[in-house]
Amino acid sequence: MANKHTVSFKLNGNDVDVVVEARELLIHTLRERLATTGPHIGCETTHCGACTVDLDGASVKSCTVLTVQCQDAEVLTIEGLEQNGELHALQEGFTQEHGLQCGYCTPGMITRAYRLLQENPNPSEEDIRYWMAGNLCRCTGYQNIVKAVQFAAEKLSSAQA
Amino acid sequence: MAASPDLIEREAALQGLGVSRLRKEDARFIRGQGTFIDDIKLPGMLFGAMVRSPYAHARIKSINKDKALAMPGVTAVLVADDLRPLGLHWMPTIGGDTQAVLADEKVCFQMQEVAMVIASDRYTAADAADMVEVEYEELPAIVDPHKAMDDDAPIIREDIADKDEVSHGPRTHPNHIFTWEAGDKDATDAVFDNAAVTVKEEILNPRVHPCPIETCGCVASFDKVTGQLTVNVTSQVPHLFRTVLAMLSGIPESKIRVISGDIGGGFGNKVPIYPGYVIAVVASIVTGLPIKWIESRIENISTTGFARDYHGIGELAADKDGRIKALRFFALADHGAFNSHVSATKLPAGLFSICTGSYDIPTAYCRVDAVYTNKAPGGVAYRCSLRVTEAVYLIERMIDILALKVGVDKAEIRRRNFIKEDMFPYNTSLGWTVDSGSYHNALDKVLKAVDYEGLLKEQAEKRANGELMGIGISTFTEIVGAGPTKVCDILGIGLFDSCEIRVNPTGSAIARFGTMSQGQGHATTYAQIIATELGLPSDEIQIEEGDTDTAPYGAGTWGSRSTPVGGAAAALAARKIRAKAQKIAAHLLEVGEADLEWEIDRFKVKGNPTQTKTMKEIAMVAHTGDLPEGMQQGLDASEYYDPPNLTFPFGAYVCVVDIDRFTGETKVRRFYALDDCGTRINPMIIEGQIHGGLTEAFAVAFGQEIPFDENGNHLGNSLMDYFIPTSFETPHWETDETVTPSPHHPIGAKGVAESPHVGGIPCFSNAVVDAFAHLGVTHMDMPHSAYRVWQQCKALGIDKHADT
Known part of the structure; x- marks a missing residue:
């Protein structure tokens, strides 16, 4: 297979190997080859954030990451947040606070909020609005998304206390 | 008398009408398991x-x-x-x-x-x-619709150049699509000729796009x-x-x-x-x-699916106190290269004739001329009923312009012109029957909540200091729930909608609809309507839409029609089931049907409250042989609902903005939205819809526009250029409500999701223009981007610091 590359990385804790052209985007590898359809495509210009995944501890828009850049990386998507049948506090928060409507931006939103809470477990409303500004939502007006993140932050911090 | 704990508990178990029930759709979406x-x-x-x-x-x-x-x-x-x-x-x-x-x-x-x-x-x-x-x-391309019907304009559609008509009346130019009018032109002209005060303004609703994330x-x-x-x-x-x-x-x-x-979101697209x-x-x-x-x-x-591109001219005639005597509105509609505008067959300009708004205007005339240009075809309704944003924008801007002209406060001029509560149902001069409203009450509640008098005082002080502060008011009436089949059809198919409900022996149910959710939460709210009507828990009522092999026929979800039409079908289908259940209960309890009364989840014998049959019990019996003489098994019903009228949600909004005259940046300091959508099914979902609609209104008012150069080249068709507000710039929304049920809807509901978009856009514009009103500005076209607002400041010579 000329012009193809084998890439190995960890996806939601599991080892995966894919054979891709150098130009293949991570979002397409996830969605088309690895049955990971939680991250979505909403634009081609890295503006909407529907494709947000966590790559080695940073939020990235997987529509502008080449899969060949992911050798040995750890990739986390929405599918990896639920642990042992228990929802992540953010997943619970988005439901409890009505932080989603059509659900299309939700996986990217939650994955981005996950990174926010890793970096800043106790964000203010302004922190949240600033951190989430790379993820577009047309349904909710963001107000309940802010509440959902606050719900999760409180739940996680009270669990640690 | 307070309800007994037993009744409260039974009611709560249903999770029916009026409850902020959490959404049933969410489970798959928060796990990334939706199927888009x-x-x-x-x-x-x-x-x-x-x-x-x-x-x-x-x-x-x-x-x-x-x-x-x-x-x-x-x-x-x-x-x-x-x-x-x-x-x-x-x-x-x-x-x-x-x-x-x-x-x-x-x-x-x-x-x-x-x-x-x-x-x-x-x-x-x-x-x-x-x-x-x-x-x-x-x-050569035509981009400006004003030039489309010039004598020397290139013919865009050679395929129909010799056709006298494209389904909506005679054409006067090869690039002309139709001319549509409503109201009494001669009577309106006569009022204008003799009016104490008249105002006129050119008002643009620019070409925008709904742009769902999917x-x-x-x-x-x-x-x-x-x-x-x-x-x-x-x-x-x-x-x-x-x-x-x-x-x-x-x-x-x-x-x-x-x-x-x-x-993944529709909004008309x-x-x-x-x-x-x-x-x-x-x-x-x-x-x-x-x-x-x-x-x-x-x-x-x-x-696909642009919206608006309505180039309007608004005119009002009034007495010296600002009481409107006549309205005359024109719009030049740019439909692009093919007339694939979404409208009902008999309504080529949609519901534009709702442009008399919330006001008692005795005489009116409006006309829309639609033309071809070398732009993408269409005209969808972006989070509104057909052409309602355009209509409401015109009247809500024009009444502010009239207020300035006669020197009456913009809240007061609305009060003077509102349709009064005792006038409903109210027949407008352009032919609609507004079902119900309570406009004075809504406006007064909002003005009190925001301390309107205090805001006016603050504004006067700021103006004295050379600062720009604007207060916008919008008191809009929407028209949704298309619609009565005698008025509304698409390709000959009436805009009824449908619901089929089947109750299973153990008392759970499935209900299918002709509508189609795109995030509105139908699986949650429809179940609440049925739960209250049938006395079965909403958690056990499964809702399905969107598969034509299984769902009954309907005209889908747009124009806020799901609750007004589909929701009505749900209630009436459930009532058919309850009527059959009542017969079964009477048979089982050995009394006449008239001896029974309904209580939350059961029938009980009047005067003998221990004698009852719950809906769950009846569901099982309906699948046995123990039925009244001649009755068939089963407990199901279907309803095809042809609404007698549209519904008319309304609201009163106030927006406060501060504008930096040196940069043109506008900060929305406060936005207070009171919506009246009649009976409220799920307050949590209503509030979410209002947040979303206001945010889309904010997008349109402050940044959205599909620009072209003179050759018809797009100048902004990706998210690099096209404005979608982020969490950072989106204002905080305050919501409130009054409840004025629709008298003709089975549960009194009116629909809500589009009101905040329709009512929000003029409210933002009114606030921005109001910031300049004391400087003689009567109108500024959207979008109110910092650059365009700064241009206004520059034109007024207020963009420079005093010491420079």
């Missing part, structure tokens, strides 16, 4: 990519497919000539016109569909699309053996979609299955039938393989 169109993957599926025109107006001299076809993985390249033998190179539009599915000898807008490449995957398809060689001869797309799959066509599609109107496919293709409707799965869908269907019929076609974002903004 691009998640559909079928064995052998091929991918379609479009070849599009770089020119806004050009003749196609030749198309050479050879290089594309020679590429590995490419199955076909389809052009108009390939569709011609099937008669599918053109298709009828909702607006009564025809539209080229693939450009037939000429292109009439930039990015028009010229060819579709079918290939093994999306990368190969995109590569091959670049290899299709098309030779064009460029023609673009449009489909997977068409034709089974050559059975002749069955299955189309998964992002459609807000799956049943109409199937009917149109049947009309187009000649395939019997029973052999076509249209499935709208999860839809996903109502029409686009060329991409038709080509995908043809490609599947030809190849016998499933074909997926998904728009890119640039394709989405450039070609």
